[in-house]
Amino acid sequence: MSVLKPTGSIRRRLVIQLAIIAALLSLAFFFTVRFVAEQAATDTQDNILAASATSIADAVYSEGGAVRLELPYSALSMLGTISEDRVFYRVIVDGETLTGYEDLPINEARNASRTPLFETMEYRGDNVRTATVSRTLSVGNQSRTVLVVVGQTRLGLAAISTRITTTATAVGVGFFLFATALSAFAAQNALSPLNKLAESVARRGPNDLRPVVATTPTELVPLVSGLNSFMRRLRDALNRSEDLIAEAAHRIRTPLATVRTQAEVIHRQMERPKNRNSVREMIRAVDESSRSAGQLLDHAMVTFRSDQLETQDIDPKELLHEVVDRLSPTAELKDIQIDLQLPNNDFSISGDPILLQNAARNILDNAIKYSPGETEIVVRLIPSDTCRIDFIDQGRGFADADIRNLTKRFSRGTNVNDIVGSGLGLTIADDVARAHGGKLVIGTNDNGVGACVSLVLPLS
Amino acid sequence: MRIACIAFILILAFSPADAFEIEAKRSYASVEDGSMLSIISTADVEVFEPIIFEFQKRHPDIAIEYVVASSSEVMRALHDENASYDLGISSAMDLQTKLANDGFTRRYVSDATSLLPDWATWRDRVFAFTQERAVLVISESTFEELPIPSNREDLIELLREYPEIFDGRIGTYDVRTSGTGYLFATQDSRNTESFWRLTEVMGRLNTRLYCCSGAMLADVASGKLAFAYNVLDSYANSKLGDTPGIITVEMDDFVSVMLRTAIIPNTVKNYEAAGTMIDFLSELGNYPELVEQTGLPPVEARDSYESQSVRPIRLGPGLMVFLDKMRKESFLRSWVNSIEQR
Numbered sequence: 001m002s003v004l005k006p007t008g009s010i011r012r013r014l015v016i017q018l019a020i021i022a023a024l025l026s027l028a029f030f031f032t033v034r035f036v037a038e039q040a041a042t043d044t045q046d047n048i049l050a051a052s053a054t055s056i057a058d059a060v061y062s063e064g065g066a067v068r069l070e071l072p073y074s075a076l077s078m079l080g081t082i083s084e085d086r087v088f089y090r091v092i093v094d095g096e097t098l099t100g101y102e103d104l105p106i107n108e109a110r111n112a113s114r115t116p117l118f119e120t121m122e123y124r125g126d127n128v129r130t131a132t133v134s135r136t137l138s139v140g141n142q143s144r145t146v147l148v149v150v151g152q153t154r155l156g157l158a159a160i161s162t163r164i165t166t167t168a169t170a171v172g173v174g175f176f177l178f179a180t181a182l183s184a185f186a187a188q189n190a191l192s193p194l195n196k197l198a199e200s201v202a203r204r205g206p207n208d209l210r211p212v213v214a215t216t217p218t219e220l221v222p223l224v225s226g227l228n229s230f231m232r233r234l235r236d237a238l239n240r241s242e243d244l245i246a247e248a249a250h251r252i253r254t255p256l257a258t259v260r261t262q263a264e265v266i267h268r269q270m271e272r273p274k275n276r277n278s279v280r281e282m283i284r285a286v287d288e289s290s291r292s293a294g295q296l297l298d299h300a301m302v303t304f305r306s307d308q309l310e311t312q313d314i315d316p317k318e319l320l321h322e323v324v325d326r327l328s329p330t331a332e333l334k335d336i337q338i339d340l341q342l343p344n345n346d347f348s349i350s351g352d353p354i355l356l357q358n359a360a361r362n363i364l365d366n367a368i369k370y371s372p373g374e375t376e377i378v379v380r381l382i383p384s385d386t387c388r389i390d391f392i393d394q395g396r397g398f399a400d401a402d403i404r405n406l407t408k409r410f411s412r413g414t415n416v417n418d419i420v421g422s423g424l425g426l427t428i429a430d431d432v433a434r435a436h437g438g439k440l441v442i443g444t445n446d447n448g449v450g451a452c453v454s455l456v457l458p459l460s
Numbered sequence: 461m462r463i464a465c466i467a468f469i470l471i472l473a474f475s476p477a478d479a480f481e482i483e484a485k486r487s488y489a490s491v492e493d494g495s496m497l498s499i500i501s502t503a504d505v506e507v508f509e510p511i512i513f514e515f516q517k518r519h520p521d522i523a524i525e526y527v528v529a530s531s532s533e534v535m536r537a538l539h540d541e542n543a544s545y546d547l548g549i550s551s552a553m554d555l556q557t558k559l560a561n562d563g564f565t566r567r568y569v570s571d572a573t574s575l576l577p578d579w580a581t582w583r584d585r586v587f588a589f590t591q592e593r594a595v596l597v598i599s600e601s602t603f604e605e606l607p608i609p610s611n612r613e614d615l616i617e618l619l620r621e622y623p624e625i626f627d628g629r630i631g632t633y634d635v636r637t638s639g640t641g642y643l644f645a646t647q648d649s650r651n652t653e654s655f656w657r658l659t660e661v662m663g664r665l666n667t668r669l670y671c672c673s674g675a676m677l678a679d680v681a682s683g684k685l686a687f688a689y690n691v692l693d694s695y696a697n698s699k700l701g702d703t704p705g706i707i708t709v710e711m712d713d714f715v716s717v718m719l720r721t722a723i724i725p726n727t728v729k730n731y732e733a734a735g736t737m738i739d740f741l742s743e744l745g746n747y748p749e750l751v752e753q754t755g756l757p758p759v760e761a762r763d764s765y766e767s768q769s770v771r772p773i774r775l776g777p778g779l780m781v782f783l784d785k786m787r788k789e790s791f792l793r794s795w796v797n798s799i800e801q802r
């Protein structure tokens with residue numbers, strides 16, 4: 001079976017894309033918060049500066065022809081409430097400084113207006129934000145222009161801005177992490193029907209070709225119905241080939257049996273030895289064909305069942321009893337004694353009983369076939385960490401046949417003389433052993449002449 | 461050029477022809493060789509000396525030159541004349557704040573200063589190390605028969621009732637010359653309606669004006685004055701022991717609390733030693749004997765104030781309002797008009 005090479009994970013793609021979205025949103029959040037907050041901080045300072053400048057402008061009055069100012073306490077103290085920034089002010093009447101910091105720059109070009117004008121400038125080594133308001137004051141019958149500038153450094157603002165940036169960063173990062181975690185969770189959740197489906201399909205037994213009926217999300221319906229129709233076709237094909245094997249066995253064996261019967265009738269009626277010989281040859285050929293057909297079909301069946309091995313717990317003792325019972329009539333014909341040696345304790349192996357029977361039968365069949373009459377065959381079960389079944393006969397043994405080749409298809413030994421066979425028996429036994437994770441060991445009977453063939457299977 | 465300039469300033473600062481006036485000057489040699497710390501301060505030598513001794517015990521390598529001047533002279537030295545001192549100590553919080561606001565001070569941050577309560581520092585440039593209250597100091601003998609006033613209204617009442625007792629026997633700072641007096645008077649004017657009436661009444665009774673607390677306290681003790689208004693409790697308390705016949709009274713409508721502060725002028729030469737002294741002053745509360753000896757109450761957490769009527773003066777730009785030349789002018793004009801009614 002070829003291994004599928006995955007080309008990336010849907011979940012990872014989903015998570016990465018969602019994380020990118022979350023990162024973009026976090027960034028947007030960060031910049032928005034910073035912009036808005038800094039704007040708000042600047043506005044706050046501007047508002048206080050404007051209030052201060054306005055209250056100073058309001059406190060300007062005329063007295064005896066002179067312009068005077070009673071600087072309100074709150075005008076400066078209110079600026080001290082938001083931060084520990086430096087504060088400057090200057091009041092100018094018709095271009096003459098009335099009071100305050102005489103070097104504080106002032107925008108003289110402006111018209112008399114009570115709406116404050118804001119500026120940011122460099123003054124006494126610091127960045128200063130100023131608000132300028134002006135008003136007119138009538139002194140005597142003259143109208144005079146009063147300009148009030150109030151300035152404050154922006155260190156408090158900078159501190160606020162740093163604090164906001166830190167908070168916005170923390171919140172942004174937190175949001176990003178949280179959103180990423182959530183998207184990982186969401187991806188997991190969204191893909192869970194897919195995983196469930198994959199699991200339920202993977203968990204199926206080899207012969208379970210029923211359609212998938214689990215609840216399926218809309219997106220997976222085409223896949224699942226495609227899978228179902230594929231399985232239906234596969235099931236049909238399998239049924240057909242099973243039928244074909246059974247059919248073929250029947251179709252070939254039945255006519256061959258008829259041919260053999262007829263040939264034997266003819267053989268009995270023949271008188272001339274030459275003709276009788278020919279007919280015996282013919283019968284033999286029919287036997288070979290029939291044997292070959294049977295073994296071929298058995299082998300095909302074994303191959304088919306091994307591909308989708310369906311195991312169950314089997315008692316090997318029972319299995320051996322059946323096989324020996326089945327073959328003992330053949331053995332009796334040759335006066336061969338089958339000695340079945342079984343241990344007392346119970347144990348089980350897991351496997352396909354039909355396959356295992358087939359394997360054991362083929363090995364025992366060989367032992368009977370290749371042994372002379374009036375001998376003994378020992379079938380013994382030795383459980384240890386594996387289940388080992390030895391078939392020991394006193395026949396001709398493997399002589400110098402190439403033991404490794406005997407399990408190949410259609411390979412027969414040089415020792416077979418006229419014994420009918422197709423050369424598939426050991427192939428079948430070997431295939432079955434392998435399909436069950438075991439092995440076939442071909443050897444010599446070490447208490448004398450004869451063969452010893454062992455089927456070694458793992459315990460369940 | 462620069463050196464020449466500094467030298468010139470030095471000559472200005474320490475020659476008798478100084479533009480700013482100093483009241484006293486004392487040098488304290490160091491035990492070990494080391495640096496020189498020059499301090500210009502409003503606190504009298506006797507008040508501050510114990511602090512210097514204790515400081516030098518801990519830092520024997522720092523020699524100290526201690527110059528006493530009035531708060532306005534300290535201001536003139538540091539603000540107008542760029543005189544070179546390593547540390548400016550003044551009871552005039554408003555002037556110290558203005559120095560820091562106008563860029564005449566250096567920033568200083570240390571473990572000790574960061575332990576100070578928020579309200580005791582401003583811009584890491586003005587450091588409060590004492591909190592001193594303005595109290596009424598009365599002559600015990602005069603008030604034997606009279607009820608002791610507990611607020612300004614009572615005081616006004618009392619003055620109106622017994623003009624013959626109090627005529628010519630009231631003392632207060634001359635706010636034109638005393639920075640502390642001006643600070644307290646302006647805060648009073650902010651805090652109570654009674655202030656101007658009280659000044660008025662005091663003016664009618666020929667109130668005597670003093671530049672400094674020392675003389676005022678002496679006159680109360682001798683019975684020449686019936687009471688002195690708005691005297692720093694630190695001075696009064698340090699005098700109480702060896703001056704019989706005076707009592708301090710806290711008004712219960714409100715009590716102004718002034719912070720004595722230190723700054724490092726831009727003209728500092730020994731920044732490190734100045735910082736060391738600020739750290740030492742910030743931890744004044746750790747030396748109870750010193751507090752006892754000087755009578756300077758150290759900075760403590762605000763919660764320790766026992767009543768609502770105690771009003772600490774807040775460091776910040778609000779203090780600069782009464783320094784505005786026009787505001788000061790009109791305040792002084794009103795004050796003089798009230799206090800001098802001849």
Ligand SMILES: Nc1ncnc2c1ncn2[C@@H]1O[C@H](COP(=O)(O)OP(=O)(O)OP(=O)(O)O)[C@@H](O)[C@H]1O
Pocket residue numbers: 291295362366367368370371393395396397398401406411412413414415416420421422423424425426427450451
């Ligand atoms: N018990 C045995 N004693 C001696 N030789 C054996 C024995 N079993 C197998 N052989 C040799 O191994 C060969 C292969 O056996 P295998 O069962 O595969 O073929 P087969 O018996 O010849 O034909 P069939 O397919 O009909 O069984 C045999 O031809 C025979 O030479």
Ligand SMILES: [Mg+2]
Pocket residue numbers: 362365366421423424425426
């Ligand atoms: Mg065989």
